[in-house]
Amino acid sequence: MLRFARRVTLQQLAQIDRWIAREERREAERRRGAQARPPAPDWVLEVGIGDSGRPVYVHAGGCHMIGKHWRGVDRAQALHALAEGVNGCPHCRPDTALGLLE
Numbered sequence: 001m002l003r004f005a006r007r008v009t010l011q012q013l014a015q016i017d018r019w020i021a022r023e024e025r026r027e028a029e030r031r032r033g034a035q036a037r038p039p040a041p042d043w044v045l046e047v048g049i050g051d052s053g054r055p056v057y058v059h060a061g062g063c064h065m066i067g068k069h070w071r072g073v074d075r076a077q078a079l080h081a082l083a084e085g086v087n088g089c090p091h092c093r094p095d096t097a098l099g100l101l102e
Contacts, residue, residue, distance in 0.1 A: 041072025043094065045081055055086045063092035 044059040047069050058081050059066050073081070079098055082088055088095040 043073050043075060043078035043098075044070045045073050045078070045086070046070045046089075055081050057087050057089045058082055058094045059089045060092040060094045060097055063089055063094075065089055065091045 040061045042061045044061055044063070044066055045055040046057040046059060046067050047053045048056050049069060056067075058078050059070070061072070075098065078094060079100060082095055082098065082100050
């Protein structure tokens with residue numbers, strides 16, 4: 001019985017070692033992905049759904065209200081969009097951050 005208990009314990013340890021190795025691989029992949037990720041844009045244009053793709057809002061890059069459909073833009077493009085009448089996000093206030101007064 002003791003040899004049987006030993007064999008079962010060794011099998012369980014081998015399973016645990018496989019689990020540990022798998023989790024270490026996942027963590028290494030997560031770290032590599034985070035390092036390879038490009039930096040967040042400074043300014044974002046949130047675009048509408050559908051074929052139009054017209055800008056709906058201008059956001060600061062770190063705004064938590066950015067929707068699913070967006071593209072990163074530079075400062076000049078963000079200023080141009082605001083000047084063309086695209087609304088600034090009421091949460092992050094990119095018009096204030098860009099120095100544009102309404």
